[in-house]
Amino acid sequence: MKANKPLLLGILTSLCLVSCAKESLPEVAIFIYDSQDTFMLSLQESIQKKLSGKFASSLSYAERNQVQQTLAAISAIEGGADALVINLVDRLSAGALIEKAYQEEVPIVFANRKPLMSDLDPEKKSDYASWVKENCFYVGSYPLYEGATQSEIVDSFFGGPEGFAASSYDKNGDGIVQVAVMKGEQGHQDAEERTMACLQKLEELGYSYQLVATAYGNWERTAAFAETSKFPLDEIELLYSNNDDMALGVIDFLKTLLPGGNGFISESFFPIVGVDATPAGRAAVDDGNMIGTVINDAAIQSEWIGYLLSELLLSEELPPVTANVVREGNYFYVEGGIYSSF
Amino acid sequence: MRKPPKLKTLLILPSSALFLLLVAILTGAAFFIYSSNVRDSSYRQMEATSEQVLRNYETYFASAVQVSDGIYARYSDLAPDDVASLPSYFDTIIELKPEIISVSIYSADGGKPLAKNTSSSFSINAAEQEWFLRAIADPYINVFSQGASSEAVPYSFVLSRFLVSDVDGGRDAVARIGFDFTQIVETISPVSLGEGGRFIIYDRDYETIYASNSHELEQALSYVKELVVGSTTIYFGGHNYYLYSMTISNTTWRVAILTNIDSITTAISTFAIAVSATAIVMVVIFVVFVVLVANRITRPIRLLQREMSRVEGLAYESYLATGNAGSREVADLSHSFENMMKRIRQLMDDVVKEKEEQRRSELKALQNQINPHFLYNTLDSIIALIDRGEGEKAQRMVVALSRFFRISISRGHNIIPLKDEIEHARNYLLIQKMRFGDSFDFRIEKMEGLDGLYVVKLILQPIIENSIAHGMKEGEPGSILIKAFKDEKFLYLAVQDNGYGMLKDKLEALDASMRSRESYQGVGLKNVYERLRVYYGEEADVVIESEPDVGTKVTLVIPLKGAVQNEGK
Structure with a gap:
């Protein structure tokens, strides 16, 4: 028994050390x-x-x-x-x-x-x-910031309301921006606030806009891909996406309409702006398929x-x-x- | 030192304790495994059932949310002029979804009625209603509130929703959709929840929206409140329940499902009773068995032990029934014991025989201590008588001497008839009387009925010799009385003189020296005493009575039963 005491003590101490280390x-x-x-x-x-x-x-x-x-x-x-x-x-x-x-x-x-x-x-x-x-x-x-920033990107891209009206992006030439929104999730605060903020900011920056289509892409690339098919693509002059994944889904769909799957989306269809700046989103910006994205830090x-x-x-x-x-x-x-x- | 435990205890206690422990472990393990298996599987099943119910409700609420989403989507990009198209849209909704009772929208700013389906009416003072305020407070969610009591159905709820107008921020609105909940709770709610089982839908403040059983609802809800979400088992109102509580997605409502699990508890306790009973029976059987075996092993050993302790108590005549030895080792042991006892008995018999021999030889040695001086003195007296010409006297003395010696020798017998012993004493007295010139008289009194008795020979003569030597007063005629008599138990032979007698001290000293174990030869009294004791045992005695100036009386006490039989040798 005496010989066992130091051993027991040693075991207890090591157990304690292990647990203490964990603690x-x-x-x-x-x-x-x-x-x-x-x-x-x-x-x-x-x-x-x-x-x-x-x-x-x-x-x-x-x-x-x-x-x-x-x-x-x-x-x-x-x-x-x-x-x-x-x-x-x-x-x-x-x-x-x-x-x-x-x-x-x-x-x-x-x-x-x-x-x-x-x-x-x-x-x-x-x-x-x-x-x-x-x-x-x-x-x-901060969805309000992100939505507003999305519109700031749009503003830089168009070069102000006059720049837009003068450009080929105003497809029907009415000077009003025909807007589509790819929303994340119904009831998600980020989706609703980003959407609200981007449209408000667009108006504040002096643009007139008309909402021609909204869809819920469930934050997903594939869902957004499917939803895009329901859009009146010819009418749309600008697309806000609540996140990059859905923006990429939209781009994926639009690419299927391009011969050979190549060409700049902004030129062939309409400018797209996203949120999150995921690696894939940044790549799309770098490729020119997306005009920009807001960093969700x-x-x-x-x-x-x-x-x-x-x-x-x-x-x-x-x-x-x-x-x-x-x-x-x-x-x-x-x-x-x-x-x-x- | 502590006494070691009994063999039987050693055999029974440890094995029984070990068996009890094993059975207890086995029973415990069986009970644990069974109960946890039964619990696990039934709780899993109940959890699955409960989740299914929850999923059904979520699907239902999701479809409600879909309607709200539709209205939301439609309103968000609705042009101001198109508001007039809403009532017919709402009518379509109600046609497609029979559970919807009413649809109406109100301006977010002030609750002004904007549109409704045809069959319903607008909510009065909408801006003050809870559904309206909550929808304004949380603009991005579907708000579920309990239906107004005014609705004409038992269970109803209201889904309200803040409607964002993407077209014009100033035109934000609130939608109110009234649902009939009755049919759905009846269709979806599980029926087999058992006695007291129930299904409760409640809001975040634990206010009941719907309860399938309102009995003891407060108590049930208090348990639900304690759990919050997840699952547990509870007991109240005499029943055990499995309680599952979870949030319903898309809503701030929660669902609680109480399933009666009395049957599981009963099954487990029945199993526990059965297993415990079996365990007890097993233990009892084992203990009885061990006790029997232990008895079989230890009984012969106990017998042996008892016999041995009797031997310790000097009873050497023990015998063992070796037939019931129980085991070969014990049988061998008993056999050895038996042999040992036989040997001891044989040795004992030998010892008794040896003792007998020793006694005889001692007796002989004592008898042979007759003083030879008596013979020389008597012969000298005869010579003197012949010298003095007293031939006739000398002749009498020679005759007496001759008789005296004949009886002394008695053809080697130790035991002689009492009358011979008395005759012997008389011849001795005659000789001494003649020698000492008639200085004393003697008398012999013999009781009737003493014929046929035998005594150790030569026991009177030494006593008489003492009386003549010490009991005669100088110048006075002495008198010696020999008496032989008996009572029922003893034969008494007394020799009485009328001499000086003894003082008490001397008498006691004489008595003590006679009885003392130290052997010194030659004193007649001690010689007689020892011979009586050797031959007749403890009962025989020599009693000395004396009174100064009166005389001394010595009585030999001989047990009758020793006197009636002849030695035969």
Whole structure:
């Protein structure tokens, strides 16, 4: 027995060391709504890069199934995760997940899909409400900025309303821009706000426009490809896409109409502007198939997700917001930039 | 040191304990595996069923959202002049979707009625209604609210939606679509939820939208609230339930499904009882079996042990029933014990025989200590009588001496008839009387009925010798009385004189020296005492009574049963 004591002590110490080593890195569970969304994949990679060293992270994809995501989140909450980063499938589920997380006091940072105002800022005063205000945040792009920036790209491209009216892009020569919008998802705040903002900005910049077609491309290249076939292509003089993937879907369809699949889309059909600046989107801009795209800055978004987690779990001070970050309560919006040759 | 445990305990306890442990482990494992399997599979099944129900509702709500999307899409690029076309569009919707009761739109700014389907009427004070306010507050979602009680159906809900006009920002509107929920909850809701099972649709504030069973609804909802989302098992109102709760996508509503799982709990507890009963029976059978085996092994050993402890108590006559030995080892052991006992008994018999021999030889040695001086003195007296010419006296003395010696020798017998012993004493007294010139008298009193008794020979003569030597007063005629009598148990032979007697101290010292174990030869009294004890055992005794100036009386006490039989040698 005496001989065993040092051995036992050694085992215990090493066990403790192992567990202590594990303890020193808080566990963050990351949930992504779909493993096929190009932008979300780049955001996810960026988040993981930002978290590495400070946190131990796990990852799960919901494949657009909210039930699956909810169950995975519950098992993470009950399994002792220290914080969750959730890119929701259905933004209306945020409330239930926050309620569940509150039971174990696990903070949540939502990414990309914005919870309702009433979810992150409950009206009723209660322990729950104050906990939520201190522990639940949203970090995402700034759709109003992105929509407006899309129109700024358009403005640079056309060279002002007069430039447009004088150019061959005004197909019917009426001086009014016939606009089509490829929307992301009905009810998605980014889709609606980007669309609203781009049209408003276009008007502010002095253009007259007419909305000739809208479609929901579900953020996907293939869905957008299918939707494009329903567009009155001859009438359209400008196409806004809520993201690059769908813009590429539109381009894919238009290319099928070109002999040999070659030629500049802008010249043959109409200018297209996207959002996100994914690698494929940037390539399309470089090829001249897209006049530009607004950078949805995954790097800065994930940086702020990292800041928030460090504040929540490691009690680090949150840095002051920089010029490209807008904070509204528990919502952090990140402004990107322009990726365009115009 | 602690006493080691009994063999039987050693045989029964550890094996029973081990068996009990094994059975307990087996039972526990069986119960654990069974219950977790049953639970897992039935919970999985229930989860699948619940998810199916949820999916059905999601499909239903998705179709509702589709209608709203259609209206939204149509309104977003609707030219101001085309508002008039909406009522007929709404009528078409209602025709295609029978669950829709009403469709109407109101201006976002102030809730002014804009359009409605023909059969319904506008909501009054739309701008103050919850559905309107919530749609304005969250412009990008479909808002589901509980239907107004004014609707003519049991269950209804309202889908409201903020409509963005891409054409003109100032013309944003709110759509209100009324749904009849009754038929759908009846079609989609699961029926087989068991007693107390239920299906609840509720909003984010846990206000019930629909409940298939309103009994103890508050309590059910409190459990739902505790769970939030996911699945668990709960117990209330006397039943066990599997509770599944999940958000319904596209809505802020949630669904909770409570399935009665009493049957699973019953199955598990039945299994537990059955398994435990089997385990108990197994353990009992095992213990009984072990006890039987242990008994079979230990019983012969216990018998052996008992016999041995009897041997320890000096009872050497034990026998064993080796026929029921139980095992070969024990049989061998018993056999050896038997042999050992036989040997011991034989040795004991030998010892008894040896003792007997020793006693005889001791007796002989004691009898042979008759003082030879007596013979010389008597012969000297006879010579003196002949010298003095008293031939007749000398003749009498020679006759007495002759008788005396004849009886002394008795043809080598140790035990002689009592009358011979008395005759012997009388001859001795005669000789001594003649020698000492009639200085004393003697008398012999013999009780009737003493014929046929035998005694160890030469026991009176040494006592009489003492009386003559120490019991005669100087110058007074002495008197010696020999008495032989018996009672029921003993034969008494007494020799009484009328001499000086003894003081009490001397009497006690004499008695003590007579009884002492130290052997010193030559004292007649001790010699007689020892011979009596050797031959007759503890019951025989010599009693000395004396009173100064009165005389001394020595009584030999001989047990009758020793006196009636002749030694035969």
